[in-house]
Amino acid sequence: MKRYFILLLAFGIFFPGFAQEDAKPQEFQFITLKEIPVTSVKNQSSSGTCWSFSGLGLIEAELLRQGKGEHDLSEMFVVHKNYTEKAQKYVRMNGTIHFAGGGSFADVLDCIRDYGIVPETIQPGLNYGETVHRHGELDQLLKAYMAVIVKNPNKKLSTAWYRGCTGIVDAYLGECPQSFTYNGKQYTPQTYAQSLGIEVEDYVSLTSFTHHPFYTAFPVEIPDNWRWADSYNLPINELMQVIDHSVDKGYTVAWATDVSEKGFNRKGIAVVPDVNATEGPGSDQAHWLGLSQADREALATNLTSPVPEKKITQEMRQEAFDNYETTDDHGMLIYGTAQDQNGSKYYLVKNSWGTASPYKGVWYASVPFVEYKTISIVVHKDAIPKDIRKKLGL
Numbered sequence: 001m002k003r004y005f006i007l008l009l010a011f012g013i014f015f016p017g018f019a020q021e022d023a024k025p026q027e028f029q030f031i032t033l034k035e036i037p038v039t040s041v042k043n044q045s046s047s048g049t050c051w052s053f054s055g056l057g058l059i060e061a062e063l064l065r066q067g068k069g070e071h072d073l074s075e076m077f078v079v080h081k082n083y084t085e086k087a088q089k090y091v092r093m094n095g096t097i098h099f100a101g102g103g104s105f106a107d108v109l110d111c112i113r114d115y116g117i118v119p120e121t122i123q124p125g126l127n128y129g130e131t132v133h134r135h136g137e138l139d140q141l142l143k144a145y146m147a148v149i150v151k152n153p154n155k156k157l158s159t160a161w162y163r164g165c166t167g168i169v170d171a172y173l174g175e176c177p178q179s180f181t182y183n184g185k186q187y188t189p190q191t192y193a194q195s196l197g198i199e200v201e202d203y204v205s206l207t208s209f210t211h212h213p214f215y216t217a218f219p220v221e222i223p224d225n226w227r228w229a230d231s232y233n234l235p236i237n238e239l240m241q242v243i244d245h246s247v248d249k250g251y252t253v254a255w256a257t258d259v260s261e262k263g264f265n266r267k268g269i270a271v272v273p274d275v276n277a278t279e280g281p282g283s284d285q286a287h288w289l290g291l292s293q294a295d296r297e298a299l300a301t302n303l304t305s306p307v308p309e310k311k312i313t314q315e316m317r318q319e320a321f322d323n324y325e326t327t328d329d330h331g332m333l334i335y336g337t338a339q340d341q342n343g344s345k346y347y348l349v350k351n352s353w354g355t356a357s358p359y360k361g362v363w364y365a366s367v368p369f370v371e372y373k374t375i376s377i378v379v380h381k382d383a384i385p386k387d388i389r390k391k392l393g394l
Contacts, residue, residue: 026305027304028269028304028340028341029341030338030339030346030364031339032336032337032338033336033338033339033345034336034337035335035348036065036251036335036336037061037064038061038064038252038333038335039057039061039064039070040072041350041351041354041361041362042075042354043132043133043352043353043355044075044353045132045133045134045354046132046133046135046136047079047133047134048101048102048135048139049079049101049103049133050332050352051103051104051105051107051256051331052075052076052078052079052082052103052107052108053075054254054255054331054333054350055105055107055108055109055254055331055378056075056078056108057333057350057352058105058203058252058254059073059108061252061333062251062252062380065250065251065252066197068197071119072121073117073118073120074118074119074120074123074124074125075125076123076124076125076126076133077115077176077189078108078111078112078117079101079103079125079173080123080169080174080176081114081115082103082107082111083101084165084169086099086226087099087146087162087165088162090146090150091146091149091150091161095146095150097226099142099143099146099226100143100224101138101139102223102328103224103226104222104225104227104256104331105254105256105376106205106225106229109200112193112200113200116190116191116192116193117192117196118176118177118180118187118189119192122180122182123173123174123176123177125172125174126174127174128172137172138169142168145164145168149165177189180192202380203378203379203380203381204379204381204384204392205230205231205376205377205378206231206232206233206239206376206384207231207232207233207374207375208234208236208238208239208314208317208374209233209317209318210314211318212233213233214233215232215234216232216233217231217232217233218230218231218233220375222327222328223328225328231376232394234388234392235314236312238388239374240370241385241388242377242379242385243334243370243379244337245384246334246379246380247334247335247337247347249382251379251380251382251383252333253334253335253377253378253379253383254331254333254334254378255332255334255349255370255377256328256330256374256375257330257331257370257374257375258325258329258330258373258375259329260329261326261369261372263369264369266357267303267304267357268359268362268363269303269363269364270349270363270365270366270369271303271307271365271366271368272309272312272369273303273307273308273309273310274307274308274310306340306341306342309344309366309368310368310372317371317372320372326373326375328375332349332350332351332352332363333349333350334348334370334377335349335350336348340364344366345366346364346365346366346367347364347367347370348363348364349362381394
């Protein structure tokens with residue numbers, strides 16, 4: 001028996017394939033470290049309105065943080081007001097600004113400041129025979145309409161063009177109410193916003209690029225920033241400090257990012273795989289290192305387990321932005337932190353694509369992904385560390 005055991009051991013040493021199967025990578029396993037209360041995951045469906053969902057998601061989370069209860073605010077009220085405002089600027093700019101359904105967090109904050117807000121039940125924005133948001137027809141119709149207006153075929157703008165534009169938006173998203181009754185009380189959009197105590201001036205937009213001086217404010221040059229709203233510019237390490245400090249102190253972060261990156265998948269994962277990695281700890285990394293570079297690139301869009309990630313620098317961020325590799329694709333809400341089975345840190349991200357995903361509408365974004373692909377963030381000013389606020393003059 002002993003001799004038989006020694007023979008088996010020898011086979012195990014010299015022919016490991018007979019002793020055990022090749023190590024397989026372990027699927028992502030996450031432990032939540034910090035989770036801030038947020039409202040439920042919504043679904044923007046087939047519309048380019050993530051900025052409204054995530055911007056209002058920030059405000060709804062702030063109301064929870066302030067002990068004001070759970071509120072469901074109308075994304076389409078905000079979209080309506082911004083589409084009609086954007087149309088006016090589009091005409092003034094002779095059709096040279098971006099005119100589409102996209103927007104920025106400033107669009108949400110400025111809307112609340114200038115027009116107020118209404119509950120979701122007052123203006124759900126589904127006046128066109130659908131039960132979910134489908135803006136393909138609305139977007140194309142408005143674009144075609146505005147193309148005619150800026151051509152100015154009468155050689156003088158009529159007094160009807162703006163009413164026509166507003167009428168199209170009204171037909172699809174519903175007329176914005178002048179007043180309404182909610183929970184037995186009468187409001188206007190302005191008085192409803194006042195009743196919630198939303199202080200728009202308390203929220204600050206931050207970014208991190210080297211083509212403008214740090215600690216100054218500038219309008220990030222992306223098509224959807226049609227308002228030319230300013231963001232304060234920080235080095236990336238300080239921008240990450242703001243995010244971490246915010247989450248640690250119980251503040252959520254509105255996050256504008258690029259989801260066209262290979263490492264962002266529909267399974268709830270956002271990472272920056274290093275296809276050139278030569279070393280890495282753990283069986284997951286070992287499996288990755290055993291693949292060819294071509295196989296790594298092929299798998300990067302469909303990762304199911306941790307892999308080595310790139311180390312991000314300020315220069316890498318800038319190069320990706322300058323070369324259109326980082327584009328303003330999507331807005332979401334950071335509301336906590338987690339770690340995977342290897343101890344790597346991730347951010348909990350509330351998306352607006354419904355709950356038909358592995359983590360029920362939540363994404364896990366790695367630190368390298370957030371470092372690399374963040375366009376801008378919006379946070380409450382009190383969530384910014386005091387030394388950074390001082391540098392910004394806030």
